[in-house]
Amino acid sequence: MYRMVSIAEAQETVLKAISPLPSVSLGLSDAVGYILGEDVIAREPLPPFPASIKDGYAVVSADGPGDYDVAFEALAGTAAGHLKAGTVAYITTGAPLPEGADAVVQIENTEKLPPGSDGQQRVRIVKPAKGPGDDVRATGSDIASGEVVLAKGSRIGAAEIGLLATVGAATVQVWRKARVAVLSTGDELVEPDCAQLGPGQIRDANRFMLAAAARSAGCEAVDLGIARDDPAQVEAKFQEAIAQGVDVLLTSGGVSVGDRDFIKPILERQGTVHFGKVCMKPGKPLTFATLNGDAGSSGRGLVVFGLPGNPVSSIVTFNLVVLPALRAMAGWAEPRLRRVHARMQMAIKLDPERPETGESAGELAAVSTGGQISSRLLSMRSANALLELPAAQGLLPAGSLVSALLIDDLGAMTVPEEIPLVVPTL
Amino acid sequence: MYRMVSIAEAQETVLKAISPLPSVSLGLSDAVGYILGEDVIAREPLPPFPASIKDGYAVVSADGPGDYDVAFEALAGTAAGHLKAGTVAYITTGAPLPEGADAVVQIENTEKLPPGSDGQQRVRIVKPAKGPGDDVRATGSDIASGEVVLAKGSRIGAAEIGLLATVGAATVQVWRKARVAVLSTGDELVEPDCAQLGPGQIRDANRFMLAAAARSAGCEAVDLGIARDDPAQVEAKFQEAIAQGVDVLLTSGGVSVGDRDFIKPILERQGTVHFGKVCMKPGKPLTFATLNGDAGSSGRGLVVFGLPGNPVSSIVTFNLVVLPALRAMAGWAEPRLRRVHARMQMAIKLDPERPETGESAGELAAVSTGGQISSRLLSMRSANALLELPAAQGLLPAGSLVSALLIDDLGAMTVPEEIPLVVPTL
Ligand SMILES: [Mg+2]
Numbered sequence: 109m110y111r112m113v114s115i116a117e118a119q120e121t122v123l124k125a126i127s128p129l130p131s132v133s134l135g136l137s138d139a140v141g142y143i144l145g146e147d148v149i150a151r152e153p154l155p156p157f158p159a160s161i162k163d164g165y166a167v168v169s170a171d172g173p174g175d176y177d178v179a180f181e182a183l184a185g186t187a188a189g190h191l192k193a194g195t196v197a198y199i200t201t202g203a204p205l206p207e208g209a210d211a212v213v214q215i216e217n218t219e220k221l222p223p224g225s226d227g228q229q230r231v232r233i234v235k236p237a238k239g240p241g242d243d244v245r246a247t248g249s250d251i252a253s254g255e256v257v258l259a260k261g262s263r264i265g266a267a268e269i270g271l272l273a274t275v276g277a278a279t280v281q282v283w284r285k286a287r288v289a290v291l292s293t294g295d296e297l298v299e300p301d302c303a304q305l306g307p308g309q310i311r312d313a314n315r316f317m318l319a320a321a322a323r324s325a326g327c328e329a330v331d332l333g334i335a336r337d338d339p340a341q342v343e344a345k346f347q348e349a350i351a352q353g354v355d356v357l358l359t360s361g362g363v364s365v366g367d368r369d370f371i372k373p374i375l376e377r378q379g380t381v382h383f384g385k386v387c388m389k390p391g392k393p394l395t396f397a398t399l400n401g402d403a404g405s406s407g408r409g410l411v412v413f414g415l416p417g418n419p420v421s422s423i424v425t426f427n428l429v430v431l432p433a434l435r436a437m438a439g440w441a442e443p444r445l446r447r448v449h450a451r452m453q454m455a456i457k458l459d460p461e462r463p464e465t466g467e468s469a470g471e472l473a474a475v476s477t478g479g480q481i482s483s484r485l486l487s488m489r490s491a492n493a494l495l496e497l498p499a500a501q502g503l504l505p506a507g508s509l510v511s512a513l514l515i516d517d518l519g520a521m522t523v524p525e526e527i528p529l530v531v532p533t534l
Numbered sequence: 535m536y537r538m539v540s541i542a543e544a545q546e547t548v549l550k551a552i553s554p555l556p557s558v559s560l561g562l563s564d565a566v567g568y569i570l571g572e573d574v575i576a577r578e579p580l581p582p583f584p585a586s587i588k589d590g591y592a593v594v595s596a597d598g599p600g601d602y603d604v605a606f607e608a609l610a611g612t613a614a615g616h617l618k619a620g621t622v623a624y625i626t627t628g629a630p631l632p633e634g635a636d637a638v639v640q641i642e643n644t645e646k647l648p649p650g651s652d653g654q655q656r657v658r659i660v661k662p663a664k665g666p667g668d669d670v671r672a673t674g675s676d677i678a679s680g681e682v683v684l685a686k687g688s689r690i691g692a693a694e695i696g697l698l699a700t701v702g703a704a705t706v707q708v709w710r711k712a713r714v715a716v717l718s719t720g721d722e723l724v725e726p727d728c729a730q731l732g733p734g735q736i737r738d739a740n741r742f743m744l745a746a747a748a749r750s751a752g753c754e755a756v757d758l759g760i761a762r763d764d765p766a767q768v769e770a771k772f773q774e775a776i777a778q779g780v781d782v783l784l785t786s787g788g789v790s791v792g793d794r795d796f797i798k799p800i801l802e803r804q805g806t807v808h809f810g811k812v813c814m815k816p817g818k819p820l821t822f823a824t825l826n827g828d829a830g831s832s833g834r835g836l837v838v839f840g841l842p843g844n845p846v847s848s849i850v851t852f853n854l855v856v857l858p859a860l861r862a863m864a865g866w867a868e869p870r871l872r873r874v875h876a877r878m879q880m881a882i883k884l885d886p887e888r889p890e891t892g893e894s895a896g897e898l899a900a901v902s903t904g905g906q907i908s909s910r911l912l913s914m915r916s917a918n919a920l921l922e923l924p925a926a927q928g929l930l931p932a933g934s935l936v937s938a939l940l941i942d943d944l945g946a947m948t949v950p951e952e953i954p955l956v957v958p959t960l
């Protein structure tokens with residue numbers, strides 16, 4: 109029998125047992141979503157030269173307003189020319205400021221004059237530069253030479269890709285993401301494309317759901333199929349996971365107390381079971397083990413999560429315990445789920461047995477997706493957070509502030525703010 | 535000259551000019567992140583039979599506590615047997631309830647007895663079932679036959695993949711996502727891997743940043759490289775975009791008022807420019823055009839966004855105007871960015887010229903990433919929201935409530951809630 113551990117203890121145990129995977133070198137275009145494994149430093153200043161912020165005229169600011177010869181054109185991508193006082197140069201945005209010039213007057217503050225009799229272009233400076241440096245980006249004003257533009261541990265998004273390109277970091281060291289195998293267990297399971305269910309059969313949902321969740325975390329998913337409730341078949345699948353060199357194996361089903369539940373006994377024989385019972389609802393039979401030896405693509409052993417077979421239990425335990433582990437392996441400094449606060453829009457019945465901590469102080473609106481039975485996957489449809497409900501009798505009244513863990517991109521909920529945050533209760 | 539339009543007007547104009555792309559059929563494992571293009575209906579009830587919720591014994595609930603013969607085993611994945619009153623059957627989680635039985639007693643409420651002299655397995659029911667249906671999931675209690683489990687327009691995440699697998703929807707109709715070409719323009723640009731910058735040169739960042747942003751939205755990105763400040767070269771790239779059958783072309787640079795800015799004149803010649811100047815900071819020269827004819831992979835014409843060349847302007851206008859367009863093309867019913875509210879942790883200088891609307895009522899913490907000059911991409915590093923600041927003189931004091939648009943996954947900000955929301959000011 110396993111000691112019942114709290115969710116926090118389960119998470120801590122997992123995060124202690126794993127470590128970031130080795131780093132790999134990736135090209136710029138492949139690095140989105142990874143965590144940077146090195147400081148990235150600018151080798152040159154940006155801009156590398158004093159650059160015009162506007163389209164207009166490079167001037168000697170002390171010359172002031174008046175009519176000027178346009179001595180030459182200073183175009184982006186060309187070497188800086190040399191400007192004599194008493195003349196101006198046409199300049200485009202991003203072009204190097206000519207030597208001798210100290211400011212730019214934007215085109216809107218000038219007036220084109222008719223060319224001189226010798227064909228000389230001329231311009232009237234109507235509103236002069238305020239002083240040296242006006243509308244000029246000084247060398248290194250965006251990025252100083254030697255500056256750390258992205259620190260080790262940064263998460264790489266689109267803006268970070270832009271920064272890497274800017275400083276010439278065409279390849280970067282990032283932490284590798286886990287390869288995750290998914291295995292469903294159960295004599296009752298058939299493939300989703302099964303046209304006609306036989307007696308006692310249901311379609312396997314967990315394998316596809318967990319693979320999708322792993323992929324959404326940026327991991328590669330390896331499909332190990334379905335193992336029947338037969339220890340030899342389950343063990344063979346474990347060996348297949350090891351042979352495929354995956355870092356993480358997610359099983360679902362077979363972790364309850366029934367005499368056809370073989371996952372825990374096999375894990376005990378082959379490695380170390382760190383916990384086998386967690387104080388949460390749903391998800392109580394969640395099991396975590398590490399298999400010793402040289403398994404895993406990094407030779408660090410295989411990490412195994414035995415998830416419950418009920419689909420809601422399986423996706424909830426994935427989010428609460430597996431996802432932080434995948435993030436930690438990928439180098440996230442803070443792999444835990446983000447906690448927000450939300451105001452209940454409806455009353456919710458509490459469960460006295462298995463507690464969750466509650467806190468307060470927020471403004472998002474929470475509605476339960478209802479139907480908390482752990483087999484009922486419809487309760488996870490459109491869910492973007494998991495409510496953390498206190499262990500208590502009775503009802504949590506509407507208007508209560510509850511704590512919630514984000515499991516989906518709130519930014520993808522583009523709806524106006526009056527639309528509620530939809531949450532299944534734990 | 536172009537009329538200055540508001541951000542809201544720009545967004546509305548774009549959303550009016552485009553429509554969702556045609557739907558495509560995808561396998562279950564490829565459908566994450568897409569919008570469902572059809573109602574998905576359950577063809578059978580779930581569970582398809584009365585199923586045990588626990589490992590334990592199937593009983594006739596009226597029999598009550600006492601010692602019973604274990605008549606047979608009812609295992610998951612097998613056909614339901616027939617139970618006679620006065621006996622019980624061993625049953626595993628998910629197994630069909632035997633005919634004649636009406637409840638399940640979990641194993642924890644029973645005691646195994648020594649077998650009878652004839653070898654007959656026997657069990658003591660210590661704590662009986664409360665009544666018919668106890669620990670049994672009735673047929674269709676999770677999903678009714680004929681129920682719409684996912685409606686057209688649903689966004690498909692991991693839980694939704696599980697639902698699709700459950701009801702046997704091995705392939706689904708989803709809206710296709712846009713193919714997006716990225717093109718940088720400017721004589722000053724060189725590739726990121728350039729070892730030594732020449733006079734007046736800088737590395738191209740926008741193309742890689744915008745491609746990454748398009749990919750993060752699930753789109754395929756096509757790299758058209760760099761066009762010099764030469765109308766013939768720009769036009770050739772436009773033709774290449776059309777020949778490649780992309781849906782959207784993102785250019786950056788060449789949309790200002792300088793005489794080397796060719797994007798707008800070419801768009802005017804080849805199609806319809808809907809706007810060329812937006813009241814926002816940064817991002818004012820943002821240009822939107824549609825090219826008539828049979829361009830675009832769906833034969834609906836090519837949608838072109840001329841983004842400003844400064845990298846901050848370019849990623850900000852991408853998020854505010856392009857991203858909603860890509861979402862609308864992918865079938866999102868509400869493609870606009872999600873608005874949240876945040877409390878300023880520091881004072882911010884306001885800009886009287888180009889307004890943004892402000893609202894109030896929230897609890898996230900906002901700190902500015904500083905350095906608002908539109909070339910300074912460092913100000914976008916780690917940014918996850920765009921503040922919407924009112925047009926006004928002076929300072930917005932710390933403690934003010936401001937409205938903000940999410941541009942990153944808050945759920946990926948796994949840090950505790952006291953860590954601030956980091957935002958660049960518009
Ligand atoms: Mg089972």
Ligand SMILES: [Mg+2]
Pocket residue numbers: 184201202719720721763787788843
């Ligand atoms: Mg240019």
